[in-house]
Amino acid sequence: MNDILGNWKRSHYCGQLRATDIGQEVCVMGWVQRRRDHGGLIFIDLRDRDGIVQLALDPDRDPEAHAKADRVRNEWVIAAVGKVSPRPEGTVNPKMPTGEVEIEISELRILNQAQNPPFMLDEFTDVAENLRLKYRYLDLRRTSVQNCLMLRHKVTRSARKYLDDNGFLDIETPVLTKSTPEGARDYLVPSRVNAGQFYALPQSPQIFKQLLMVSGFDRYAQIVKCFRDEDLRADRQPEFTQIDCEMSFVDRDDVMDIMEGLISTIFKETIGVELKLPMPRISYAEAMDRFGVDNPDLRFDMELVDITPIVKGCGFKVFASVAEQEGGLVKAINAKGCATFSRKELDDLTEFVAIYGAKGLAWVKIQEDGSWQSPIAKFFTEQELAEIGKTLDAEPGDLLLFGADTATIANEALGRLRQHLGQKLGMVSKDDFRFVWVTDFPLLEWDSEEKRHFAVHHPFTAPLDEDVSHIDTDPGKVRAKAYDLVLNGSEIGGGSIRIHDSSVQQKMFDLLGIGEEEARAKFGFLLDALAFGAPPHGGIAFGLDRLVMILAGTDSIRDVIAFPKTQKATCLLSEAPSEVDEKQLRELNIRLSARAKKD
RNA sequence: GGGGCUGUAGUAGAGUCGGUUACAACGCCGGCCUGUCACGCCGGAGGUCGCGGGUUCGAGUCCCGUCAGCCCCGCCA
Numbered sequence: 001m002n003d004i005l006g007n008w009k010r011s012h013y014c015g016q017l018r019a020t021d022i023g024q025e026v027c028v029m030g031w032v033q034r035r036r037d038h039g040g041l042i043f044i045d046l047r048d049r050d051g052i053v054q055l056a057l058d059p060d061r062d063p064e065a066h067a068k069a070d071r072v073r074n075e076w077v078i079a080a081v082g083k084v085s086p087r088p089e090g091t092v093n094p095k096m097p098t099g100e101v102e103i104e105i106s107e108l109r110i111l112n113q114a115q116n117p118p119f120m121l122d123e124f125t126d127v128a129e130n131l132r133l134k135y136r137y138l139d140l141r142r143t144s145v146q147n148c149l150m151l152r153h154k155v156t157r158s159a160r161k162y163l164d165d166n167g168f169l170d171i172e173t174p175v176l177t178k179s180t181p182e183g184a185r186d187y188l189v190p191s192r193v194n195a196g197q198f199y200a201l202p203q204s205p206q207i208f209k210q211l212l213m214v215s216g217f218d219r220y221a222q223i224v225k226c227f228r229d230e231d232l233r234a235d236r237q238p239e240f241t242q243i244d245c246e247m248s249f250v251d252r253d254d255v256m257d258i259m260e261g262l263i264s265t266i267f268k269e270t271i272g273v274e275l276k277l278p279m280p281r282i283s284y285a286e287a288m289d290r291f292g293v294d295n296p297d298l299r300f301d302m303e304l305v306d307i308t309p310i311v312k313g314c315g316f317k318v319f320a321s322v323a324e325q326e327g328g329l330v331k332a333i334n335a336k337g338c339a340t341f342s343r344k345e346l347d348d349l350t351e352f353v354a355i356y357g358a359k360g361l362a363w364v365k366i367q368e369d370g371s372w373q374s375p376i377a378k379f380f381t382e383q384e385l386a387e388i389g390k391t392l393d394a395e396p397g398d399l400l401l402f403g404a405d406t407a408t409i410a411n412e413a414l415g416r417l418r419q420h421l422g423q424k425l426g427m428v429s430k431d432d433f434r435f436v437w438v439t440d441f442p443l444l445e446w447d448s449e450e451k452r453h454f455a456v457h458h459p460f461t462a463p464l465d466e467d468v469s470h471i472d473t474d475p476g477k478v479r480a481k482a483y484d485l486v487l488n489g490s491e492i493g494g495g496s497i498r499i500h501d502s503s504v505q506q507k508m509f510d511l512l513g514i515g516e517e518e519a520r521a522k523f524g525f526l527l528d529a530l531a532f533g534a535p536p537h538g539g540i541a542f543g544l545d546r547l548v549m550i551l552a553g554t555d556s557i558r559d560v561i562a563f564p565k566t567q568k569a570t571c572l573l574s575e576a577p578s579e580v581d582e583k584q585l586r587e588l589n590i591r592l593s594a595r596a597k598k599d
Numbered sequence: 600g601g602g603g604c605u606g607u608a609g610u611a612g613a614g615u616c617g618g619u620u621a622c623a624a625c626g627c628c629g630g631c632c633u634g635u636c637a638c639g640c641c642g643g644a645g646g647u648c649g650c651g652g653g654u655u656c657g658a659g660u661c662c663c664g665u666c667a668g669c670c671c672c673g674c675c676a
Contacts, residue, residue: 034636034637034638036634036635036636036638036639037632037635037638038632038633038634038635038638038639039631039632039633040632040633040634041632041633041634041635042633042635043634043635043636043638045636052636054635054636056634056635058633059633060633073627074626087634088634090634091634091635091636093635093636095636096636099636102634116609116626116627117609117626118609118610119609119610119611119626120609120610120611120625120626120637122637123637124625124637125610125611125625125626126610126611127610127611128605128606128610128611128668128669129668129669130667130668130669131610131668133668180676181676182676183675183676184674184675184676185674185675203675203676204676206676228675229675230674230675231673231674231675233670233671233675234669234670234671236675355602355671355672356672357672454676455676456676457676458676459676460676461676556669566667566668566669567668567669567670568667568668572668
């Protein structure tokens with residue numbers, strides 16, 4: 001039988017109690033973390049969200065409470081009243097914040113019993129993630145997991161305050177909305193009232209926040225769920241949260257300035273880190289040139305070096321032919337002090353770059369006497385060797401790694417290799433926060449399979465003023481008023497100045513191969529709105545989950561989401577998704593294909 | 600759609616070259632213990648070796664398939 005809570009009121013959270021509370025009568029409630037039975041004396045570590053405090057139950061003080069403590073097991077829910085007391089000489093536990101005190105219990109109530117949990121709820125056992133997710137409500141009792149979600153709360157609180165202080169209005173946008181082409185795959189919701197028609201869950205509130213600017217709200221911000229039906233990754237969930245912002249009468253620098261303020265406020269208020277502003281800004285072209293990727297990790301150097309001009313016409317066919325090819329690129333990085341890498345390690349690196357399409361990875365070990373140990377050294381003249389070495393700042397003990405391919409593959413392979421080596425060589429610290437704005441992205445990219453342009457950012461992104469003139473003659477060269485904020489190699493936010501002229505927007509749809517009729521059908525309401533006096537405007541959206549991941553120092557987005565989904569987009573706790581009743585389907589006018597039924 | 604890693608008591612692991620009854624730890628249950636704090640000591644229970652098939656005299660171990668979880672490529676305006 002359980003006791004009732006009765007008129008007991010909690011006076012303190014467990015983790016609050018300190019030596020300064022000694023002498024107070026307190027009432028605490030929580031879960032039994034651990035029970036230590038000494039035959040006479042019983043100790044209970046009581047846990048709530050704030051921490052752990054030790055309860056001491058002496059049979060001489062209250063036999064009834066002691067008898068109850070004898071029955072208690074791990075994870076039972078209890079309430080206790082008693083006096084905060086100093087621990088006897090020599091029994092203070094310096095590992096616990098509450099370790100100077102204990103509560104001498106005078107009365108104990110067992111509020112609920114608990115089955116033995118399927119895994120230990122301490123910080124010492126590494127439990128398989130599928131089990132943790134199935135019993136997520138138990139997993140979430142663990143201090144380390146609770147801390148992540150409390151940090152997330154602090155981040156959103158801090159963001160809301162900053163945005164409010166800076167005039168942003170929090171306005172909700174629809175969750176049941178319209179499917180739009182381009183972008184990610186939509187999650188669809190059937191409409192019962194309109195047979196055969198579907199809503200889509202928003203990939204982002206993009207169009208609605210632009211409409212709010214047309215309405216004159218001037219500044220909008222929302223912490224909002226977004227949905228994308230794409231495959232999952234360590235940092236990607238099908239439903240995720242954005243800090244979504246939009247501002248009127250601004251250009252790029254205005255948005256970046258005020259958003260740097262947001263990020264630095266969050267860092268200061270959540271983990272006490274003071275960021276240096278303004279954050280560095282580099283162009284997309286520079287990012288690709290120096291780092292091979294548009295999300296460079298600036299915590300270490302090892303930049304990519306272009307040696308295409310040097311190897312043009314050299315004796316090594318692989319390099320020479322790429323160098324002479326239109327769009328070919330030969331680049332290299334210098335892994336300082338890595339000449340000690342084994343054959344196996346070099347093979348692993350070769351395998352690594354193959355993932356990104358590289359056909360091989362040439363390497364050179366610089367020996368102590370300055371000579372080159374390399375399968376390819378013999379193809380180069382002394383002068384070429386010297387020039388390559390000088391360009392790469394090669395010194396004895398260094399390992400030079402080369403990629404030769406199309407610009408896309410060479411950059412990506414070496415860029416990823418650079419980030420891989422930075423990790424492998426321990427050149428990155430989780431306490432080091434290096435931000436960079438990447439700007440001047442291309443507006444469009446050419447899809448050779450579908451033979452049309454796609455918007456690199458999204459179809460509402462404005463071109464750079466100075467590039468507008470060649471939008472018709474050379475659309476691939478047009479740069480966008482877009483910007484990504486990159487932190488430690490992770491894209492944590494991105495945005496742009498939008499097109500606010502309906503004729504420019506119409507032209508953009510033309511470029512994307514979206515005909516006038518289709519544009520009207522899909523985006524007519526936006527085009528109409530832009531024609532009714534839309535102000536210049538732009539904005540940004542931050543990935544809240546990714547931001548919290550970095551602040552928490554974790555590598556999995558699931559650690560910062562209370563109820564995350566598995567890589568197959570299922571919820572092991574609720575067992576969603578699941579089949580539904582035939583009746584529900586009938587109401588929605590949906591019939592399953594034979595294949596879906598069989599599965 | 601593709602590549603890779605993992606799967607053995609409740610948990611996390613060991614299990615050699617294919618060979619007798621699958622190990623020890625933590626947890627759990629019982630007993631003892633009045634200053635522990637991941638308490639200690641004694642005893643006990645607990646196994647579909649993910650699942651299915653194959654090779655073999657014999658499979659946790661080798662092979663094939665499959666399922667689940669994870670990491671990655673594609674995908675993610």
